[in-house]
Amino acid sequence: MTLTYDVFINEPPSHNTGVLPNGEAKGGSPVASTLIYGSEDAVLTDPGFTTDQAHALGDWVAGSGRNVTDIFVTHGHGDHWFAAGLLAERFGARVVATAGSIAQMHNAVAARPLLWDKAYPNIPASPITAVTVADNRFTLEGHDLAIFEVGHADTDDNSVLHIPDLELVVAGDVIYNGAHLYLGESVLVGGLDPWRAAIDKVAALKPRHVVCGHQNKQLDDDAERTIAETRRYLDDADELLESKDTAVDFFNAMVERYPDHLARTVLWAGASALYGVRDHPGDDVGEILVAGWL
Numbered sequence: 001m002t003l004t005y006d007v008f009i010n011e012p013p014s015h016n017t018g019v020l021p022n023g024e025a026k027g028g029s030p031v032a033s034t035l036i037y038g039s040e041d042a043v044l045t046d047p048g049f050t051t052d053q054a055h056a057l058g059d060w061v062a063g064s065g066r067n068v069t070d071i072f073v074t075h076g077h078g079d080h081w082f083a084a085g086l087l088a089e090r091f092g093a094r095v096v097a098t099a100g101s102i103a104q105m106h107n108a109v110a111a112r113p114l115l116w117d118k119a120y121p122n123i124p125a126s127p128i129t130a131v132t133v134a135d136n137r138f139t140l141e142g143h144d145l146a147i148f149e150v151g152h153a154d155t156d157d158n159s160v161l162h163i164p165d166l167e168l169v170v171a172g173d174v175i176y177n178g179a180h181l182y183l184g185e186s187v188l189v190g191g192l193d194p195w196r197a198a199i200d201k202v203a204a205l206k207p208r209h210v211v212c213g214h215q216n217k218q219l220d221d222d223a224e225r226t227i228a229e230t231r232r233y234l235d236d237a238d239e240l241l242e243s244k245d246t247a248v249d250f251f252n253a254m255v256e257r258y259p260d261h262l263a264r265t266v267l268w269a270g271a272s273a274l275y276g277v278r279d280h281p282g283d284d285v286g287e288i289l290v291a292g293w294l
């Protein structure tokens with residue numbers, strides 16, 4: 001029996017605080033979940049973060065008629081997994097992640113009262129139940145699913161899921177598709193080169209299809225295009241970081257280059273962090289990163 005995959009894009013929840021420099025209300029980014037399935041069983045990835053998202057995704061998954069054995073989480077950022085407990089309970093599934101991602105999940109839980117619960121309503125209880133799997137491999141109806149640890153991309157300890165029989169990589173936040181990248185945490189690793197190295201690791205798997213953690217649902221999953229566009233976005237960001245003196249100028253210039261990209265709040269959060277650290281080198285970097293979202 002061959003495997004198939006399908007993607008569900010959850011709309012971002014409303015955002016509780018503030019407006020963007022161009023006057024738009026703040027928002028979030030659409031979150032993509034992938035259902036990889038055989039004749040009876042299925043594996044779900046990155047199940048989103050609000051109670052509403054869990055219900056919408058769960059109903060869609062239930063409609064597939066498959067038995068969800070595992071829920072794989074690509075990295076520790078809460079928007080990819082705070083709802084994992086609800087979905088795991090609904091489907092009786094195991095939650096799987098790398099040891100690095102599990103450590104990052106603890107950071108995300110600690111940041112809930114400072115950041116996530118301030119910015120977004122209706123995030124459910126988020127117990128960390130994820131487990132690692134031996135050699136970063138598990139199976140679905142006899143087909144291999146391989147986890148690759150790719151290091152820092154939009155945060156530390158990103159991982160991706162490679163399904164060779166589908167020529168598919170579920171890339172989490174290493175590759176983006178029609179949505180602004182979160183650049184803020186590059187201040188913790190000296191710039192964007194670690195992210196470029198992570199992209200190279202995905203490209204080395206030679207996928208035909210890439211499901212990005214954040215994507216515009218109008219767009220396809222073409223690996224070559226999404227990888228090239230993510231590389232170009234990082235190059236554009238580096239160029240504009242050189243030439244623009246303020247976060248607002250950087251934000252406006254990126255919006256001009258990417259007028260159709262979703263999630264300008266994510267662009268602004270990153271710009272605030274990058275220029276916040278540049279302009280206030282003595283200040284607490286963690287506080288600067290959080291402030292960018294609020």
Ligand SMILES: [Zn+2]
Binds near residue numbers: 077080173213214
């Ligand atoms: Zn994300």
